Amino acid sequence: MGGTAIRIGIAYDLKTDYQGIAPSTGPDDLLEEYDSPETVEAIADALGECGHIPVRLGGGRAFLERMLAEPVDLVFNTAEGWGTRSREAQVPALCELLHIPYTHSGSLTLAISLDKAMTKRIASANGIRTPEFVCVEDLEELDAVALPTFPLMVKLAGEGSSMGIGSRSRCANIRELQEAAAELLRQYSGAVIIERFLPGVEVTVLVMGNGAARVVGMMEIAPRLGSIREFVYSLEVKRNYRSRVEYHAPPRLSGPAIAAIAETALETYCAMACRDIARVDIRIDADGTASLIEVNPLPGLHPEDGDVPIMCRHLGIPYARLIGEIVAHAEARL
């Protein structure tokens, strides 16, 4: 990287910060979005390796107070925020108000991306292909809407990190859909989206940079057992990824298919005004076309289990280089 050493504050929200606040009776993945201490330590170590001075700032109120007391040169943002649909905008908003540059996307991009329905609508207005869907807030609404054709995926509209996604998220008929939707609406707050299930290959794409953003790599996520035609990259599968999935980077796809995926990922990154880094999830439809599933401009960076670090291992990119590159892109805003 070179350059001079700067003080980089890490903004993060640990699972343990919220265990006292989250209802103990809720589903076991209610805190899935939040960081583990290993992630914060890994980022701090990587920043140190790149010659910077890491400062642990935490999130929310603690972050604000530490920033007011002693500002840093740059904030490395992995904070999910708490409590609202705009939660991921909280740390970027504070940085904007305090005039401290920060890594990753701006507040509006982060808040929009957390809402899968809003993201799909904005993407489709930009000409980006994404599976047909409906968004419902209760079961009566489900009875009233015109559904896309089965099989369908049912997911929480406003949660990341595969929260609420399980083997029953793929519904072959109306009975399965009603049960799965009822379960999500009962256990979580907020709307659910019901989208056409795409039977093709699932690929996650790492895009980085600004101005001349580029696809750094892509990784196919394939089931170890069973057919891709029914495969759901659920939270359970993700938590047991070593035994349940095979990762292929690059994906086992033809040149034109890879090019189509890269194009969709880059278009999404630009349309959503992502900065520095984002992970774009894409799935192939029955007709071979690439469709946007979601974009994650604040992708998980757990050094072992995060999809982006896993991909980087396959691509031979050391963790410290990944972190260093995020910082290098953000440093252009210093």
Added chain:
Amino acid sequence: MKRVAVLYNDDGDLLTKGASDDRLAWDGGPAVGREVAGALERRGFRAYEVPCGSEIKSLVDRLERLNPDIVFNVCESFEGESRLEAEVASLLEVLRIPFAGNDPLALGIAHDKARCKELLKGCGLPVAEWRVFSAGTLTADLAGLAPPFIVKPRCEDGSHGLTARSVCNSTDEALAMAAETSAIWRQDCLIEEFLPGREFNVGVLFKNLVLPPSEIAYELPAGLPNLVTFEAKWVRGSVYDRGTPVRIPAENVAERLAEQLRSLALAAWRALGCRDYARIDLRLDAAGDPRILEVNPNPDISPDAGLARAAEKAGIPYDELIAGIADCAFARAGGR
């Protein structure tokens, strides 16, 4: 007694861009704050007027000391920058103070007019066709768009950057105007098809109470385009002020049109996930069908502004309007 901090923008000397007259619009903050606080006091709340200027620490300290039950957020900017409107709402979220007024996501989307149009279009709702004129490359591809055009800054509120010259009759004129506008406002512009028809404002309140439409009844001298310019909004006695009277409620609205306006306003409100209060602006296209121009999730809520007057005509006096909005925040606070 329930305690409410009324947070308003106080940025008289902080203006950093735009033309000198643009300062006029920013004087509105303290006045709105005073009106809202007055209404709350009359309805039995204890209200505190809290200015939001340019310093976070003093604002945080002030809110901390007051420790209000809720904030009534009418703040439209920070440091004179309207782009920080949503960030102030995020600050309230971080401080975990429930607040009346729209949330950061709704404020953020509405503030970025291109983003808002994309979302509405993606919801299948009618908007005027547009292109983004990039302040970086100073270009826009206007293929597929038909004149006349209107040029506006991508991220400004309160008719900033809108004059009679904003309406352009040719591609060249529109591109030149966009270059000028983006230089003054230091941002991208929108070049949009200028809709020729009647213009309506529809207020939506509380959970989803839609007010009857109001109309901007244009009576401008020949040659001036029908447009709510900055002058119309902020310069008393100007040609545009006198030529843009507002009919509250609108007259001669056929039942079918009234229903279209109503359902579009509600659909736009839902698309952004609005709450408490918002104003949706619509205009009729050449075929006479309404299209959504803009969503204002933090509109002027003074007693003499359109939203409050429309509410009053619909049987909701000012104090009741303000108390009703505050109650929305109290209901959310109770549900935490």
